[in-house]
Amino acid sequence: MIINILDTKQTILNKFISEIRDVNIQKDSMRFRRNIERIGEVISYEISKTLDYKSQTVSTPLGTKIMQLPKKDVVLCSILRAGLPLHNGLLNYFDDAENAFISAYRKHISETEFEIKVEYFASPNLDGKTLILADPMLATGRSLASVYEGLKKHGTPKEIHLACVIGATEGLNYIKKYFPEDTKLWIATVDENLNKKGYIVPGLGDAGDLSFGEKL
Numbered sequence: 001m002i003i004n005i006l007d008t009k010q011t012i013l014n015k016f017i018s019e020i021r022d023v024n025i026q027k028d029s030m031r032f033r034r035n036i037e038r039i040g041e042v043i044s045y046e047i048s049k050t051l052d053y054k055s056q057t058v059s060t061p062l063g064t065k066i067m068q069l070p071k072k073d074v075v076l077c078s079i080l081r082a083g084l085p086l087h088n089g090l091l092n093y094f095d096d097a098e099n100a101f102i103s104a105y106r107k108h109i110s111e112t113e114f115e116i117k118v119e120y121f122a123s124p125n126l127d128g129k130t131l132i133l134a135d136p137m138l139a140t141g142r143s144l145a146s147v148y149e150g151l152k153k154h155g156t157p158k159e160i161h162l163a164c165v166i167g168a169t170e171g172l173n174y175i176k177k178y179f180p181e182d183t184k185l186w187i188a189t190v191d192e193n194l195n196k197k198g199y200i201v202p203g204l205g206d207a208g209d210l211s212f213g214e215k216l
């Protein structure tokens, strides 16, 4: 896996990351969602530097210009719920992408043990496409790995990009085993620790709840 950690350079991205972490600012759920979306936009721009482009002629009112434009083969796939604001950010830039949505949640067996349940699954054919798989939190890595197992039935993408906001080192190491070697991970920032409940520390808390409210 090719790992790109975006906060290793000092950019405006750091402000967006600090606001989603900040226990006071993150209470404003509209700002939280918008910051995740803004991070999705930054990730899109970085991914766009690696895509395949082809020459196309654009007509202006005064003439023509040959431009290099990205091929229209992107599929954006997000993991519900927390993936939705990140999906919006990616879609703001890859506006003609096809879209896939998959649900994954932690079904707790005990306070500290859980299994990943994948239930809703809607995806186009992935053969030969550029797959961008988005989930803001990469904690144990089990949600991303389970979703990818399911996606394999929908075809073989030409290339795979993973778009994440905060990861834990353990999760990064876990998913390396599941994805093809040339998969590119784009992640805003990485923390060292996971707690007993599988939450990233210091992380930000529960991204799904902060975006959409607590669930039962």
Ligand SMILES: O=P(O)(O)OC[C@H]1O[C@H](OP(=O)(O)OP(=O)(O)O)[C@H](O)[C@@H]1O
Pocket (backbone or CB within 6 Å): 079, 080, 081, 082, 083, 104, 105, 106, 116, 135, 136, 137, 138, 139, 140, 141, 142, 143, 144, 171, 198, 206, 207, 208, 209
């Ligand atoms: O790397 P993992 O250990 O699998 O954890 C990460 C998952 O946890 C969060 O989802 P959650 O289960 O909280 O569901 P939600 O989006 O509905 O809140 C997050 O959006 C990831 O999908």
Ligand SMILES: O=c1cc[nH]c(=O)[nH]1
Pocket (backbone or CB within 6 Å): 082, 137, 139, 198, 199, 200, 201, 203, 204, 205, 206, 207, 208
């Ligand atoms: O820290 C974490 C881990 C999983 N899901 C979250 O929303 N946050």
Ligand SMILES: [Mg+2]
Pocket (backbone or CB within 6 Å): 082, 206, 207, 208, 209
């Ligand atoms: Mg959650």
